[in-house]
Amino acid sequence: MKKKRTNISDIAKAVQVTPSTVSRALNGGGKVSEKKKQEIISLAKKLGYRPNPIAKSLLENRTNTIGLIIPEFTHHFYSRMLAGIESITSNSGYQLLICTSNEDQSQEIKSIYTLLDARVDGVIATISKVNDTFGHLQEVMDNDTPLVLVDRFSEEIEAPYVISDDFQGAFSAVDHLCQIGCRKIVHIKGPDNLSTTFNRLMGYKEALRKHEIEWEEDLVLEGSNPDLEEQIKSCLETNLVDGAFAYSDYLAFEIYKVASQLKIHIPDQLAVIGYADEPISTYITPTLSTVNQQPFEMGAKAAQILLNQIENPEIPREFVSLPTELIIRKSIR
Amino acid sequence: MKKKRTNISDIAKAVQVTPSTVSRALNGGGKVSEKKKQEIISLAKKLGYRPNPIAKSLLENRTNTIGLIIPEFTHHFYSRMLAGIESITSNSGYQLLICTSNEDQSQEIKSIYTLLDARVDGVIATISKVNDTFGHLQEVMDNDTPLVLVDRFSEEIEAPYVISDDFQGAFSAVDHLCQIGCRKIVHIKGPDNLSTTFNRLMGYKEALRKHEIEWEEDLVLEGSNPDLEEQIKSCLETNLVDGAFAYSDYLAFEIYKVASQLKIHIPDQLAVIGYADEPISTYITPTLSTVNQQPFEMGAKAAQILLNQIENPEIPREFVSLPTELIIRKSIR
DNA sequence: CTGTTAGCGCCTTCAG
């Protein structure tokens, strides 16, 4: 059994006043004689009194707690996002209640209700990859609990969101490849159905268009294809590919592997750009150029918007698309 | 303002009974006529009634919440540990309240008090690297809040802990190097003052002793040394080094860099083993052999011990040292 | 079987 903590009436008894007076002395509400006030304050300190936030929560109908739902912790991207969120919330006196969904929508739904039960003051969520129902998210909003989506969003739900500008990120990467003279640029796509996959593909095409390069279907490969390695190999062999842009750093690494097999030199014969600035990108040889999505800033921004909504529910919803940053390393001449 | 949730007395009014009856009907305590019970249950469902855990917490003096303190999120090791912890707590109906210390003890202390204020039912903590005071941790225990240390521990505090067996991990790595014929094995040490640094060094020495190899001071380098690269270079040049064991995968990578400069072939001329099985270890060339500390299992075990302590405070403290796993990859013949 | 009462810790009226 937990030891009983000293509470407000313990102090009241000791100083021979009522709990209300102690409350007033400690919180400054109303007038208390300076003498008693000092006495109460010093005793409180001596006894290590700390107000019970649970009682306050019950009274005020708020918990100073933010619920967070993310797919998982282990990708560097989400760790950084989490760190960004935490940097803001902890500075504002909010606690973080964290749930993972493992990209499984049924778990996401369960988590949402858990958080709602816990009476969190707001929710930040990265929705699962596969999603077809939005009632749980709608319920959060119907409950007047502010909700901010981060990294992924859906047209189905009218919550504020913070995402990364995938179109621009891809565009800047491929634009750079074109500028340094690449004319045959292969693209390895991400998983189907994700808006990020689509937007990065669009950015790729748009950059080609800008440089008046015809888009070729043969040069766009499916990253999820089980024999991706074969695909890359035959693509590199049959075309005079001089540039590559991958949906992720990990997929870019697949290109490295094949290039090494085919004795194609990176960056002299082939320039490569990945996506997400994973730690591996600075450890592989040659170091990989990539697009930084600024996950820390994404998390921080989402947290700021949420706290804003909590403290001022009337402000209009914000929809933020954060700019990306192209990082040039040795995979490019 | 948050919308008012339907509570127990809303239901009571609607069904014309008292709140206590509703409570009994919903929780099964005491006897309620089957008819009313059904009526109450169906109405509760219809109104979407969900009990307010805050009220229950106030009453029961427990919050079904676990506090967690970790240095940071971004190292893969902590992400995995976190995932391990979460896998256990979420299955047992506990929520996770997470704080980061950024390896700063003053922040760690602040976080501890925040968690104590939040009335968490237990605390899992990885203490900061630099630590010289333990009053805050003692206070957690004095408060009868179960505490489990994970990854790092201190003799100064008598809390149960779960750590990785660094001695055995290092021993198995160096033992393996000896077995494949290495006789001149360099070791790059970790940060001073960490027990892990010390224990891995001990494991290194013990393995050498087992194979009757004299320990040489010249072969042990400081990983934190700013001109580490130079040190490695001169060490590899002046000694006929044929094996290397590094405190971390990142430090092992420093050896890769120098070996490449000196045209020393890994693994033919030099066998290398790192530590921690970071993702980079499978992406660098050649893939790096390493020691897996099983962070997921560490987190899970710590969570299990904590939940045990919470539910059964009288059980004796456990002190767990988890075995490591040597992973052999292409950095070894 | 069901209602009443009391209390978890705190704060906020409302009286004095």
Next chain:
DNA sequence: CTGAAGGCGCTAACAG
């Protein structure tokens, strides 16, 4: 300036 009373939502003990 300070005490008394009430209530946040819920449950447990005690009466009926």
